[in-house]
Amino acid sequence: MAFREKIRVAVNGYGVIGKRVADAVALQPDMTLAGVCDVAADWRPRMALAKGHALFGATPDHAAAMREAGLEVAGTLGDLLSRADIVVDCTPKRVAAANVEAYRKRGIRFIVQGGEKHDVTGHSFVAEASFAGATGRDSTRVVSCNTTSIVRTLTALKRAGLLARARGTLLRRATDPWESHLGGIMNTLVPEPEIPSHQGPDAQSVDPGLDVVTMAVKVPETLAHLHYWSVQMTRSASKDEVLDAFRASSRIALIRMGDGLDALNAVKEMMADMGRPHDNLYEVALWQDMLTVQGDELFYAYMVDNQAIVIPETIDAIRALTGLAAEAPASMALTDAALGIGAIGRS
């Protein structure tokens, strides 16, 4: 790395995902954060400046409003893009689709998040499943939090030759913590109207070979999603074989109820105690003592931090598109080291 220029990364949209991507980029040895762009002129961009990030307004009007609010603005989105090799779009659903035209016109590589459709880039990304396919492309889509967790876990079983088909029930957190005051649900459960829910087909946009069906329901909490799986294996296997399959992925953390990690809040508290920014749980946190094998059937549950799980994948996607790494393991090793991933449940 010593003689190579660092890749300059722009982050467009400084919200729940954008601010975590910006933090993560700043920690990578082979990347530099060109700056972050947003439309807000309140406490949120002020936090970006406090971290030393260069701040840009989405349009001249936004930049002007930011200046009026006393924020130090380095320019507009156009200015930011001219200083970057690649842009990670973290703007809300549908806003990103409009930005894509601008990125293409400018000829800058770009990454969109899972709220966008597969067709927007024609490629869907999870490091362990589709890194190679992203190499040399000008864009990719990092799939949603739920889909990322599904592809990570089912890929682990597939690599071990154990996966026939998987059927999952997804408990989705009602709203993000910081938006709790804007409305969520209270004291009820809200099933997704249709079975299968969209996450199964979305996982197939990464790996068309996955036989997966999902059902989803919104639950009144904000911490994380929780998935329950019933998997038909290709053959009878021991619990140890299955755990070894999951252990082979650094992005799956094996946790234990018996270790006191017996609810979502306990796991989040451990992330805080580990000193992770925003208490991020980057891994799929899978309960190893709960996991059960009955002959050729497998049952397990895991927790998905919807705000954090896509962050390492986004970093890997940057390396795939820009050629910073030729294969997933090399990129993942760098990302994991920078973010402290891989320490949980390895013992």
Place this chain on the structure above:
Amino acid sequence: MAFREKIRVAVNGYGVIGKRVADAVALQPDMTLAGVCDVAADWRPRMALAKGHALFGATPDHAAAMREAGLEVAGTLGDLLSRADIVVDCTPKRVAAANVEAYRKRGIRFIVQGGEKHDVTGHSFVAEASFAGATGRDSTRVVSCNTTSIVRTLTALKRAGLLARARGTLLRRATDPWESHLGGIMNTLVPEPEIPSHQGPDAQSVDPGLDVVTMAVKVPETLAHLHYWSVQMTRSASKDEVLDAFRASSRIALIRMGDGLDALNAVKEMMADMGRPHDNLYEVALWQDMLTVQGDELFYAYMVDNQAIVIPETIDAIRALTGLAAEAPASMALTDAALGIGAIGRS
């Protein structure tokens, strides 16, 4: 019925289940409520008196405390049992097991609820699956709310020749509404530590032939349980065939997301609008538009009112033990008519 004496039913324990059983007994044409027995001396037994129920104290001390609180007490549990042909025990878990000795000594027929173990009576009851086996017995156990819903739905599929095996994820309400102030969970999800959870084996205590595995998680709401099922059928079937199988049971109400019944609270509000006591949902409320068939696989979700679903089964269990009805359909027809069951989703 004209020339037959009504069966006299005692209800021991006037809590969430007991008060609903008492109300339901009072509505049956072939039963009379001998009275209710409890240990509390506050507003709760006062409500029993307001309904015209005879009130008994569990012991002389309890009866004295009730009298001190200004309640009109008809005697103790012993007095109540001497005026009854059968007793429904609705006392808390483990208290019932101690009462059983007293019932046996007295030679009175008795019913315990699903909190007790199968061995306490040696027979577990769901009207559509095990009515015949209860005939002539001196006791039975009405299984828990979750187990009742599982046996009802899987029995419907089994009767239609469609059931091979069923795998379910159960979202359990955190606490009963009226006990919300005594503690529950907030903003988290608490998985049951073990897979499979106990409901699958419990369903097999009613029908050992069921191939069923369940996983369960506690969620922060009080309204009802919600089950998601993935069923392997014996063959490919149409959605209409499956719906017809469920329709054959009066205790399964087919509801629709498209009818505005898109969350637990909406279904409960409809029960209130129907004028049902305590907004009771006696049926398994199964979403017919959400239900999906893929070849020989079936996916669906339903809602279980944990406070109400066992009430009609308890009434049927009284008829089975006392010989008021020789077969399930005759008893169920009486129960359904008295409680207004069977009107939802039949059109």
